[in-house]
Amino acid sequence: MINYRISPGGKLSGRFSVPGDKSISHRALMLSAIAEGQSRITGFLDGEDTLATMAVFRAMGVEIQHSADNEVIVDGVGMQGLSSPATALNLGNSGTSVRLLSGLLAGLGIECELVGDESLMSRPMQRIVDPLQKMHALITCSEDGTLPIHIKGGASLTAIDYEMPVASAQLKSSLLLAALNANGRTCIHESVATRDHTERMLKQFAYQIECEGSTISLTGGGILKATDIEVPADISSAAFFIVGACIADESDIIIENVGINPNRDTVIHILKAMGANITLLDEKVVSGEPVADIRVKSSELHGIEIPESLVPGAIDEFPAIMVAAACAEGKTRLTGAGELRIKESDRIAAIANGLQILGIDVDEQPDGMTVTGGKIAGGEINSFTDHRIAMAFAIAALNASAPIMVKDCANVETSFPGFVAVAKTAGLDLVVEEQV
Numbered sequence: 001m002i003n004y005r006i007s008p009g010g011k012l013s014g015r016f017s018v019p020g021d022k023s024i025s026h027r028a029l030m031l032s033a034i035a036e037g038q039s040r041i042t043g044f045l046d047g048e049d050t051l052a053t054m055a056v057f058r059a060m061g062v063e064i065q066h067s068a069d070n071e072v073i074v075d076g077v078g079m080q081g082l083s084s085p086a087t088a089l090n091l092g093n094s095g096t097s098v099r100l101l102s103g104l105l106a107g108l109g110i111e112c113e114l115v116g117d118e119s120l121m122s123r124p125m126q127r128i129v130d131p132l133q134k135m136h137a138l139i140t141c142s143e144d145g146t147l148p149i150h151i152k153g154g155a156s157l158t159a160i161d162y163e164m165p166v167a168s169a170q171l172k173s174s175l176l177l178a179a180l181n182a183n184g185r186t187c188i189h190e191s192v193a194t195r196d197h198t199e200r201m202l203k204q205f206a207y208q209i210e211c212e213g214s215t216i217s218l219t220g221g222g223i224l225k226a227t228d229i230e231v232p233a234d235i236s237s238a239a240f241f242i243v244g245a246c247i248a249d250e251s252d253i254i255i256e257n258v259g260i261n262p263n264r265d266t267v268i269h270i271l272k273a274m275g276a277n278i279t280l281l282d283e284k285v286v287s288g289e290p291v292a293d294i295r296v297k298s299s300e301l302h303g304i305e306i307p308e309s310l311v312p313g314a315i316d317e318f319p320a321i322m323v324a325a326a327c328a329e330g331k332t333r334l335t336g337a338g339e340l341r342i343k344e345s346d347r348i349a350a351i352a353n354g355l356q357i358l359g360i361d362v363d364e365q366p367d368g369m370t371v372t373g374g375k376i377a378g379g380e381i382n383s384f385t386d387h388r389i390a391m392a393f394a395i396a397a398l399n400a401s402a403p404i405m406v407k408d409c410a411n412v413e414t415s416f417p418g419f420v421a422v423a424k425t426a427g428l429d430l431v432v433e434e435q436v
């Protein structure tokens with residue numbers, strides 16, 4: 001078991017970068033694999049989750065070259081070129097892999113079984129399986145709505161007109177990927193916008209897709225043309241340092257080339273509403289996605305009521321945001337965030353547990369929590385093997401009065417390989433301890 005021991009206090013400074021965006025890296029691999037021709041992906045996230053997606057495509061016969069400088073070259077096999085894998089496809093900890101691949105592979109009629117690690121095996125899959133079955137996909141999950149998922153060949157999918165019952169980009173993307181091989185025009189209606197990386201990237205691969213208001217539609221039966229994709233740095237990884245610089249005295253950092261897709265940059269809006277000193281520099285569009293350098297300085301934070309409409313856009317950033325809330329003056333109230341209970345861990349429980357250990361007053365609710373800002377003490381935190389819980393509590397040490405030990409941090413490798421090195425460069429006094 002790997003634990004982090006972080007000394008209290010210190011400041012963050014300098015200009016640095018964080019690894020590539022996880023959501024965009026998954027999609028770049030998936031679309032490259034089924035495109036016609038060779039695609040080149042740069043800035044790819046070499047994390048365990050995206051490497052699980054890569055291994056799956058290799059197991060289905062796709063030639064992929066992967067070099068140490070985060071460059072990936074994929075020889076696309078076209079829409080009908082994947083072969084059924086010989087053994088079960090293990091997606092490890094990665095919900096995005098399993099949900100997006102379910103739609104894609106069900107649409108293509110690839111016979112397979114999808115499994116994952118203990119956390120993934122217990123996460124809900126019925127929300128994917130139900131609409132895919134409505135499209136006539138031959139897909140099933142276990143009786144309690146979890147993995148393993150089984151897909152059979154020979155299905156002919158029909159387009160669907162679908163009201164999203166839950167704000168989930170994984171569900172939306174799964175259906176869009178299935179729709180590529182369905183007869184007719186699929187329309188998906190979102191009541192709350194979620195990240196639109198799939199829609200943007202399909203356009204990069206020259207596939208026609210319409211996004212009008214809250215409806216996304218595409219007609220099946222087309223082809224994707226190979227292209228080059230430059231993946232921006234992941235704002236979800238940057239978020240730990242954005243919060244870190246806000247809560248540590250005398251801090252001033254610039255995080256380079258971060259994706260600021262309007263459905264992903266909500267963490268910035270929430271923190272600014274709390275008084276954060278954040279500026280965007282050098283804004284541009286790369287491979288269809290907006291990016292910028294993000295400058296953050298020490299800030300006097302105050303608590304806010306987080307509008308429920310902002311929750312989906314910051315869904316992965318709440319472990320970090322709630323650490324900011326613990327350092328803010330007054331109360332911060334999060335509601336409408338029940339989805340956090342079914343992430344890599346029950347994040348509402350994990351955040352509340354960790355903050356309470358550090359002496360912060362937290363009122364846990366079924367769909368959120370109220371955090372009263374206060375003095376962060378030291379203590380021993382359980383990460384619940386969740387990468388984002390581990391990193392958020394490592395950052396909390398910047399404002400603590402005694403050392404923080406975060407237990408069981410190996411899972412940080414799923415989304416942020418090199419976190420410890422970046423954290424040390426930025427100014428965190430962090431030691432990795434191995435526990436046998």
Ligand code: S3P
Pocket residue numbers: 022023024096167168169170171173195315316339
């Ligand atoms: C993701 C969507 C979100 C997010 C996850 C990545 C994606 O999940 O939490 O980390 O890449 O589409 P939901 O779709 O379940 O909200």
